[in-house]
Amino acid sequence: MQSGTRKIVQIIFTLIFLHAFTVSRAQLLEDSLRQVLAQRNIPLAQRLETMDRLGQVVFFNTGWEEGLDILRQSISLAAGMKDGQYRAHTYAMLAMSYNIMGDAPASQLYLDSAIWYVKRSSSKLMKGYVLYCKGWLESRAHKEPQAIQTFQQALDQLEGVHEALKYQQSIYTELTGVYFHWYDLVNVEKYTRLSLQAANQTGRLSDLISANQVRGSYFINLYRNDNTQKLALDSGLYYMRHSLQLAMNNRERLVTPSDIPFAAISIANIFLENFPSTHPYTDSIDHYNDIALKESKLTRQYVVEAGVYNTLSTMCFSKGDYDAAINYANGAIAVSAQDPLFDKFNLSQSFLILAEAYEKKADTALALHNYKQYMNLYKELFDAEKMNKSKELEARYEVAKKEKALLEIRLVAEQRNRELIQARWLSAQKDQALLVARFAASEKDKALLQAKFETEQQQQALTMANYKTVKREQELKAMEETMQHNRRLQRIYSALAIALFLAAIFFYYAYKQRTKTLLQAKQLHEMEVDKMKQEHRISNLSAMLEGQEQERTRLARDLHDGLGGLLSGVKIQLSGLTPMVKEAPQQAIVGKTLHHLDNAVDELRRIAKSMMPEVLLSYGLGEATKEYCNGLQNSGIPVTCQVYKYKNDMDHGRQVTLYRIMQELVNNAVKHAQASQILVQLQQSGDRIFLTVEDDGKGFDIAAINKLHGAGLANIRSRVEMLKGKMDLQSSEGAGSSFTIECSIKQ
Template structure:
């Protein structure tokens, strides 16, 4: 039981590190945090995750320092959710590091700041952290109450599943300690279902391992339940295979040693001691030992040494057993939250080993160590058992009171239903009596009225019979005539309405067709105009590039060769040994020729750089920026993931856009720093040019457009890309061009 509780204990520590894949995630998070334009909320979230990754993979102090930086970063935020979450992480981290007083101070801070926020998700997270610490501080009753409160809050949140899974796991750990298998089954099942719904690897691994622990304890209560043992072994092996097959994706792969030692103990304790089973024990013990050393899981490492010592004792190799036990004791002492029971058992077995070797002094020394730990552990266990009994009594008392309340309510409901039934019967009888009286009164009235009618009919029958027959005949003829006339009117009205509806529908359809035809015509004209304009722009820019290439070649081959020839002729008359004024003039003229040749080459490279044609856009941008930097321009260049798979014409167009933007920043922005960044993401190219210069109002962008910005916009349209401009007076400017590779 204690071994399984330790498994759940360390697994829950692992749940606090919900980051990504160790070093890869750390590097990614550091890159995210370093972004200058990252919103503050995203920066705080990235800092929190970075602190967790550093804490569990590099060092406790380094991780806590990152979290403190996150707290300072969130100070301006009015919503307290950010500081509450970070303080909750710091509380758990300090508790793991053995600093319980600091942990409770941070927890108080988290509870203070969550009252300044309406976030139910973070409130549930803070309650989960509180219950997590209460459980490890032997306050199981308070822990269950707090964790149930966390579930009540998180069940109302759409994104609360990730924290609910951790709460289920924590409740399973508490009930594991109480050996309440009914609740252990419930919460391990809910934890595994939530982990599978989230599809998060580490949560699936730990939840699967917890489920295996439940089936193992179920088997221990009744060893006739062989399927329970098979299920325990299945879930443990599935957890181990899932962790080992995805080890490079785990931030804290501590599930591997815990699953391995759990499987080794199942084979050792519950399977026959055959050669194959002994090999399985050795195989899984080696995995547990190797992985526990890598992940600093001291509890598992000490447990493996204790198991190896017991095996050595069984075969009579006391020296080997003593060596393993010393390793177990030294490993247990490294853990700030070491298990005193396992340590005491190590001392006891070590005392027995020395006694069997007839080393009485060492046996007595280790037995004293065992007794000191046992007395301390016995006092703690008595106190914990008393708390468990008190908690169970309190829960039973509450359940009994609840049952009494439910029974009383059910009795009252039954009495109320019976009273309502009797009242309904009385009301029905009264209504039936009233209805019978009304029926009698109506019958009397009808009889009286019929008698009066008959009397009047008899009085006037002799005088009006002929007259009524004539009137009835006239009325019948008139009614038949009116009925025919009404039918004719109705038919004509319906026909007129149908005709009007048909005409209106035809008119609407014709109008709609004309509008659609006109719209299609306008769209076609716009498309033709756009294609014509793009063709003209493309031809113009292509002609410019061809002219640049021709001029660069003519300058380099023609004028460059001429200047070089002049220099060679002057060199023939230059005599370094003489110092006449004429020689000085010649020497000075040759220096000017060198400068002219260098300037000519620079102009030729600027008009059509050879590195762009030979090595691609990335190297051309780097060379352009390096040339400017050598001339004193404060420009820096970054190229990420560029694969050089653009067509040459598109590379030249993008290079001209970069040249124009940098030249504008140098000429007009008075910038102290210019950044040029080229990045490729899949089939998309991103070119960013930023400066910290004077900036301008983007609302006046169209009014400010000169030939340079117009050329840039034209080239972006040729690339079928987009241009985004971010600037304001005094804050610099940022131009972002996005286009497809081809």
């Protein structure tokens, strides 16, 4: 259980580390950013933002030094900007980058620069981002209390700020990692929920993948804490599988391609730790381990690859297959050796499995050697974990002490509030008495104002009569001005109508151009989809044909070694009876039986050789083709074989595929063509192979054959397509047929 918890925490921290820098692996992103920078008229603020993003992409996909150079150029370019937010952003990115490279002094130096410049900016968004970077560095320096405080300050800065949600989601994920390390499931639930809500609002793929993974990890740990909560286990599997499905369905849009192997190995470990070792759970473990192994090799995630090998080694050990367990454990050690930041826990488990496997095989020397390696690593891990545990307890104590002080401050503030409320009530009583006195005075003032109002009413009546006279004169003048204004408006409206007509023509032309562009983009997308379907079909076909060849090889070996040996044994036993049989009829029966057994052995060898000829395995396609044609000639079939300049440097799998095509074509000619002569020609020119099978038989109508969709011709075409070759078919009724296959010697 402790080992499972340790794996979950390691995976969570790795996911958070990958989530902190979301960059695209596609070369297309880097090219598009460079195209933006190549424009001369873009604003400086946009240029700086683009350079920072390009430096980030190059750092994680091309090379550290090149990415750092781009970020330094961005700082130099931002020297003329008065607002310090641009240099603060770049310095914060440099601080995190140097931390990844393991240069802690340089990382702290750049963080100090970011803090200095962000103080010279009014951007709350950038202040929140710099605080997030500071907390990110503190959490990786095992300063969890400071990191939590810094993250809370960052959230306060980002509250209510436009476009702050992406940073808030990252902070929630970081807080999840800290509380996972402390195994504080209450806070883990809170921040995984907030992280998932923020990811759903941003809609960014990388946010959704990481948020679903950490949410699933919370439910798995909840189940591990209480095994009766089966619903928590189901919820954990749901979120983990959803995260993996998101990553696999959007492979081309992944910002961190390692999301797939990390999600797959997490699901495999969940099945391994929490479900019985029975079908179909073992199938699920194998399925997700296969995905993790394949994707970790593609993305060079050595820690995942080593973890899969260790899991497979443990499963083989439990089944008693110690040789396979040793091979997988050695594979895990070899993978860990390629990782400059290898996982000591995975490596220690590899040595432990080797020690136990060699002990079962009674090889005490190797068992002792590997056990010593395991103990050395275990001691290092134990010392490190003991130190981290003490730091964790100290950190929890500091957090508890601060929470206690905060509660005391709140209690004092509440007492002061009560005193203030009482003082305000007494003041309100006095104010009420004063208001009563003011009301009486206002009543007297009201009577005086009424008298003044009546006098003013009379004056207003006289003023109104004068106003009406003046108003009539103004109305006449206004009517004249209105007529002049209307004439000016008519001229303006005419000009606007002409402008609107020209704008309508322009927008119609733009709409037509956009429609044409969208149609071209749609056609290009459909072509790409068709290409992907074609490649998928070829991949499936390759796997199917490879399985058929393996099955043929196995059947040929079993027939030759098993049934052939049995028939030979029967023949030897019957031959031993020959001297004992005296009568002629009985001797004739025994002789016929021995003759039939010889024929059966010959037929068995012919079938085994046809399924997988040894000469193809030993001497290559050229000699196998000659032997096959010579065998047909010996059986009375008119076949001529010609091999020119064949160097036998073709991949073995491609040789087997081409051999099967030749077999199928010759068999078709023998069965259907009624030919008096069949020609098989194999020729190599440079790196190209040409296979020609011709006959002078009755031929066929190519169009009619294509409509029938026969299995034989379909199999030939499928194999040619798998070789990425070309097939030329020439035939007509009564004029024979000619098949020419052209392909490369390599994939």
